[in-house]
Amino acid sequence: MDENKIAVQSGPKVVYLLQLCDLIGKRDLTAIKGLLHSISSYSDVEAVVSAFKPKDPVVYAIEKGDESIVIYLVEKGFPTNLLYKPDPDPCDRWCKQQHGSDQCPALYDALSLSRGSQLTRASQLIMEIRDGTRNPGDGLTEKRAMKTKTTSAQLHNGDVSQDGFKTSARKAKDRIAQVGLNYIDSKEGETALHLAIRSNDLQPGLLKALQNSNARAVQRLLSMWCCTESNIKNGLPALDIATQLKDKSPEAQKCLKLIQNNRSRLQLVHAVLSEDVNTLQKLLKSDRVQQMINTRYGSQGRSGATLLSQAIEQGSLDVVKILIKTGKCNLSMRVSECMTDKNSPTVPLYFKSLSKDCPTEVWRFVSKYVDLTEDFEKDKDGNTPVLRAIKNVKSLEFMTALFRGLNFNRLLSRNEKGQTARELAAELGRTDIIELIDKKILSFCGQGMYHMFPVTFQKRRSVSTITDRAGRNLLELSCDVETGNEIDKQALKHWAAIERLGRQLFQASAEGNIGSIEQLNASDYTDRNGFTALTRAVVFNQPAVAKELLVHRPELRMIGDNLNRYPLHYAFSLSEEQSKQMVAVILSNAQQGIEHRRDKDGREPAEYMALRDTPLVLKMLHDARTLDAYGKPGEPMGPLPDGAIIPPFAE
Structure with missing residues (x-):
């Protein structure tokens, strides 16, 4: 075989492909498309990747800076999750001591590299595929590689399936659109709505649980908001079936009592899930029903979804308004990030309104009732509401509304990676958000706030690029007789000295x-x-x-x-x-x-x-x-307390 060619098995046919390396280096997208046009299976892709040197096609294209080629390769199904070490390797003994057996934070893949190279469209595409909101090839008219055993998202994000992160509300709406709201979708008498909401691993279904007098299963199903109003056998709902079977055994009587005791709650739940505003209003006229408004459900137990979190996730403004106006909703609760994932981390309920698909009107209404302390809460990645909104690629219109009345300190808050709002926006290529942040920072001119930049060890180089329409930076504005402030002027002039005092403290x-x-x-x-x-x-x-x-x-x-x-x-x-x-x-x-x-x-x-x-x-x-003031590991800053344990830490 010619050393400059790759053999790719596609069914019985062997297709010889020229080395991609040369074509990517020449930035010849047309030739690359012709070369890869016939690839239609993941075995083809894997053969190309395994033969490609020195890294993989996507990373090599990013290094060459050709975003159009990167996007094409990602669309064709080439992996973006392969990890590489920087050269030279920065993982010294302090770094290894820090991360132990965990992955070294210095490792990079196609996503982190594309962000660092400011390839905004490419990084956005990779993120959407990893989040499961789109598939590779949605932007192509030609054939793409189709995987048979695992999902396309898995190839782009290691072995982690993204299916669980499609919202339960989206699944429910998709299924309802197909078969109707009250269509009985299983032999167990469950509607499409509740099948979409409930975890897939709960067996038996409600009908079988009643027939077997399995009170434990009934309780578990009811906690997952199983519908008891729909007719599930011979035109009878669950309550009537349980009544017929009550004399069968003490367990059967317990099943009936469980359904009777949970009937109002489940009617309330069903009204929210189906966005039945009229029924919801009628039910909430009862004080007893209102007391159920913070009921949780799901396999997450104490972190399960609530009526309000589900309504927010569905984007149902009318339902959200009705629930909040009762005055009974606990807006400071934390709920599961993903209702269909048992191991999902929790987030403050308010953060549900900051999701990518949540309508601005829903967030605007919810935010009126949220306590100010929620502004200090964070998600699993250390994101405040502002950082989470940026990460979720919220629109400029939304971000403008969020920034109204925003406290200056919220712009200085950092996430787990140590990024401020401005730094996260820069990583994601959101120049519109950077401009919005700069405008907000400029609005604090003369208020004695800029001294917080060196006090919180912000990146001086980044802050120095903030200018007004006349091209004046923050120091020049602070020195201006009309717009300036003496505290800010001294702080910005003596930035390095202030940081030094902080380190000494x-x-x-x-x-x-x-x-x-x-x-x-x-x-x-x-x-x-x-x-x-x-x-x-x-x-x-x-x-x-x-x-x-x-x-x-x-x-x-x-x-x-x-x-x-x-x-x-x-x-x-x-x-x-x-x-x-x-x-x-x-x-x-x-x-x-x-x-x-x-x-x-x-x-x-x-x-x-x-x-x-x-x-x-x-x-x-x-x-x-x-860790020093800039996040770099080193020797302990002082004498270790008695009993202090140093790495490695035993599990």
């Missing part, structure tokens, strides 16, 4: 140097990890330092890290004796409610006591002791 807090702290404690310094001087004092078990810091800056209690773990979370993570003393210091004279602040997984500080000595918490403490 962190060091003094870790070492227990109270004398230096009295001189350095000039602001609420917060580094790129979200750590403050109080965080450092806590993890190094310096109660005297913590007390001194809080005397002058009590607000440090309320500053969480990038994953929303507050100083009190860290205090409860220490060994028992150390924890008692540190918790007492933090709670002394603290404002009410601090003990209920939740991390990105919804855990309150006291819940961390049960997580002591787990790899999760041990790594958390180690990070706070070894």
Whole structure:
């Protein structure tokens, strides 16, 4: 075989393809299309990828900077999940100590590389395929590779199936559109609506559970919002069937009682799921029914969906209005991110209105009733409402509405990767959002807010690019007699010196140097990890330092890290004796409610006591002791407390 050709088996026919490397290097899309036109199976794709050198076609095309070729290859079904190490490899012993057996954060794939190369359309396409909102080839008119055993999303995202992340509301609507709202869709008498909502692994169905007097199965089905009003056998609904069978056994009587006790709740649920506004209004006239409004359902238990979260997910404004106006909805609850995934992480209920498909009108109405503290909540990736909206590719119109009245500090908040709103927008290629953020930042000119940039260790190079219409940067505006502010002017002029003072304060807090702290404690310094001087004092078990810091800056209690773990979370993570003393210091004279602040997984500080000595918490403490102000790992900043454990952490 010619060394410059690849053999690809396609059925009985062998097609010889020229090496893609040369054509990608020449950026010849036309020739590439001709070369790959006949590929129509994933075995073809895998053969090309396995023979391709030095990396894979998609990554090589990204490195060559040709976005049109990248998009074509992704559409043809070429993988985007293959991982590579940078050259030279930055994973030194500190990095390895940090991530242990986990994947090194320095590794990159097609998505991260396309984002870094500012290939906006390509990165958006890859994200949509990984999210399961589209398939490879939707943008092609020619044949594409079709996989038979696993989904196309799996090829683009390792072995992780994305099917579970299609919203339950979308599944329900799709099925209802096919067969009608009350069509009986199974031999067990279940409607299409409830089959779409309920997990697929719950067997038996309601009819069989009643016939077998299986009260446990009935209870489980009812908790999943199984419909009991539809006729499921011989024109009879579940209640009538249970009544006929009640004398069969004590278990059968229990089944009947379960259905009777849950009937109103299930009618309420069905009204929400089917967006039956008239029935919903009638049911909610009863105070007893209103008390059921925060009922959860699903296999997630305490994190299951509620009526309101489901209505928001469905995008049903009328239903959302009716539920909220009862005054009974608990808007501070956390619910499962994905209702059909048992292991799905939780999010604040409000975050449901920030999803990509949620209508702006629904978010606008919900946001009027949300407590301000929800603005501090985060999702599993450390995203605040602003960061989540950007990540979910919300429209400029939506983001403009979200930014009205936005607190300046919300623009400085970071996610798990240490990104601010502006940095995340830049990674996603959202120049429209960057312009919106810059405009918002400029609106704070003269209000004494810009000093927070060096205090929170923002990237100076990025901030320096923010200019008004006349081309003046923030420092020039701060120096202007009419628009400026002396505090901002001094802070922007002496940016490096302020950061240096912050680093010295962190060091003094870790070492227990109270004398230096009295001189350095000039602001609420917060580094790129979200750590403050109080965080450092806590993890190094310096109660005297913590007390001194809080005397002058009590607000440090309320500053969480990038994953929303507050100083009190860290205090409860220490060994028992150390924890008692540190918790007492933090709670002394603290404002009410601090003990209920939740991390990105919804855990309150006291819940961390049960997580002591787990790899999760041990790594958390180690990070706070070894990461510098810019997130780079190194030696511990101070003397390690008694009993401190260093990596590797045993499972």
